[in-house]
Amino acid sequence: MNYELIKLCWRVTRQTPVRLLWKFLWNFCRPNLRNMRQFERRQRRGEPFFPAFNMISVTETCNLACSGCWVTRGGRRSLTTEQVDGIIRQSKLHGSRFFGILGGEPLMYKGLLDIFDRHSDCYFQLFTNGTLLNADIARRLRKAGNVTPLISIEGLEQESDSRRQAGDVYRRTLQGVGACREAGLIFGIAASICQTNFDELVSREHIERVARLGATYLWYYIYRPVGADARPEAALTSEQITRLRQFLVSERLNAPVALIDVYWDAEGKAICPGATGMSHHISPSGALEFCPVIQMATDFLNADASNLSALYAQSQFLSGMRRQIAQATRGCILMENPQLMAEIIRGYDAREATSRGTAMQEYARMKPVPCHDMGAAAIPEKSAPYRWLKRHYFFGFGAYG
Numbered sequence: 001m002n003y004e005l006i007k008l009c010w011r012v013t014r015q016t017p018v019r020l021l022w023k024f025l026w027n028f029c030r031p032n033l034r035n036m037r038q039f040e041r042r043q044r045r046g047e048p049f050f051p052a053f054n055m056i057s058v059t060e061t062c063n064l065a066c067s068g069c070w071v072t073r074g075g076r077r078s079l080t081t082e083q084v085d086g087i088i089r090q091s092k093l094h095g096s097r098f099f100g101i102l103g104g105e106p107l108m109y110k111g112l113l114d115i116f117d118r119h120s121d122c123y124f125q126l127f128t129n130g131t132l133l134n135a136d137i138a139r140r141l142r143k144a145g146n147v148t149p150l151i152s153i154e155g156l157e158q159e160s161d162s163r164r165q166a167g168d169v170y171r172r173t174l175q176g177v178g179a180c181r182e183a184g185l186i187f188g189i190a191a192s193i194c195q196t197n198f199d200e201l202v203s204r205e206h207i208e209r210v211a212r213l214g215a216t217y218l219w220y221y222i223y224r225p226v227g228a229d230a231r232p233e234a235a236l237t238s239e240q241i242t243r244l245r246q247f248l249v250s251e252r253l254n255a256p257v258a259l260i261d262v263y264w265d266a267e268g269k270a271i272c273p274g275a276t277g278m279s280h281h282i283s284p285s286g287a288l289e290f291c292p293v294i295q296m297a298t299d300f301l302n303a304d305a306s307n308l309s310a311l312y313a314q315s316q317f318l319s320g321m322r323r324q325i326a327q328a329t330r331g332c333i334l335m336e337n338p339q340l341m342a343e344i345i346r347g348y349d350a351r352e353a354t355s356r357g358t359a360m361q362e363y364a365r366m367k368p369v370p371c372h373d374m375g376a377a378a379i380p381e382k383s384a385p386y387r388w389l390k391r392h393y394f395f396g397f398g399a400y401g
Contacts, residue, residue: 004254005385011256012216017184023145024186028123031097038095043277048313053279054091055100055292058084058112060284060355062104064129064164066154068194068234070227070293071104072356077284079301081111086305087282088119093309097122102292104284107132116144125150127190130176131169138183149180149187150219155197162196174213181214188260189215193244194223194234202247211256219260220248222372224335226293228356235335235369245372245379252383266390268378270330270371277322280312287353288312290321293334294341295359296350317348331373338366 013021039052060075079087088099101124106112116124123146130151141147153173154163160170180187189210191201200206202220210218222241225232236244245264252259265271273279274291281289287297288311298317301308312318324344325333333341342363352359381387 004256008211008216008256008258011211012186015181015184015214016186017142020142020145020184020186024123024148027121027146028098031095031123035095035097039278042094048309049277049315049319050091050094050096050309050312051277051280053096053098053100054087055102055279055281056084056087057102057104057281057284057292058106058109059104061108062129063108063131064105064166064169066164067229068163068192068223068225068227068231069229070224070295072354073228075104075284075355077355078109079282079284079286080303081115082303083286083301083305084115085118086301087308088115088122090305090308092122098125099123100125100127100279102127105129105132107137113137113140113144116141116147120144120146122146124148128152128176129164129169130173133176133179135179135182138179138185141180141185142183147185148216149176149185150190151177151180151187151215152190152192153201154191155200159197159200177213177215186216187214188217188219189213190219190221192221192223193236195236195240196234198236198240198244202244204251207251207255207257207259215257217258217260218255220244221261222263222332224293224332225366225369226334226362228358228362230362230366232367232369238370241370241372242374242377242379245374249379249382252381252386263372264378264381264390266381266387268374268380270373270378272325272330272332275322275326275330280318283353285353285355288315288318289353290318290325294321294345295353296345297353298348298350317350320344320348329371329373331371334363334366335369335371336373337368338363 035052059078060072065073106126107128126147126149128149128151154160157170161167223234225235248259248261262273281292283289286301288299289297299311299315328340329336
């Protein structure tokens, strides 16, 4: 019996108001089960395409300038609130009620909290660096009840300041974490794992630290060397990726927080959410992108995003990317074969969706680095609850089959 899982559930029920727990169950858990079944059915029947989930970057604007970030430094592009509302309305028509809200720093986007209030029947994951997440905002999120902040901590004091290229970032981020805990929010902590933070963050000590901070879940990403300041030397080695996978599989058996990844299925085989069609990304310029780090597109939203369904159904670019990337790799094509990725993009005459205008030059400079596809060395999940979730909840639809 997983006593740590029981203790986690007990801790969450004690620190989280009943109304927020009900919102999580009613707005997130219940509709997402149905949404995934609807998505699988559309895929199986060859019906017009619409992803299970949309990731929405509402703005390029950010108060930090982190190394290895794909967002344009000093960028000012943003979706209009009419477009964000339209994306959500169109998604609801297809059964999708869960959205990842990214930036830049999304808390710098005016009107964001009002959007959460207007769409009280949806659930939102707010990707934030936490430095602007004060008590007032946490109380607004508690009142809305339909938002889980995912706060990025890229390392302890020295590493955070180095990666963020700013001072006092770790302390300010922890203030945001404290505001979430004080408000009783369901929240998580995320980290993009690279060479310089591997030992600090891929550890039982960090898991227990996150639990003491009051987080419900800990989300591990693999660093992708993209953007104007890519720093490929920070990319993980193949051995470190294997160690990360082994760590997750082992620690999930008795971790005091839920450990999340989106890289491997229940059998440990690599997966790309974009290649399966499970999720795509909408940029601050209104571009429909294959994923957040591939910033090229042929399809753009109109003024109120009422064309979103038609764009997804008719996009030769996105359907071609899904097909060609799935044929090329189970892993991340940006890391594994950036030249092939650029060749595929050029075949569709896609244009850049950023305001910096240098994405294709950045891809041309990239060299292959190890990604999460472990081939025959795949490590299956050991945690029965997590195996069930990956098979039936969000990775259950025979990807690449």
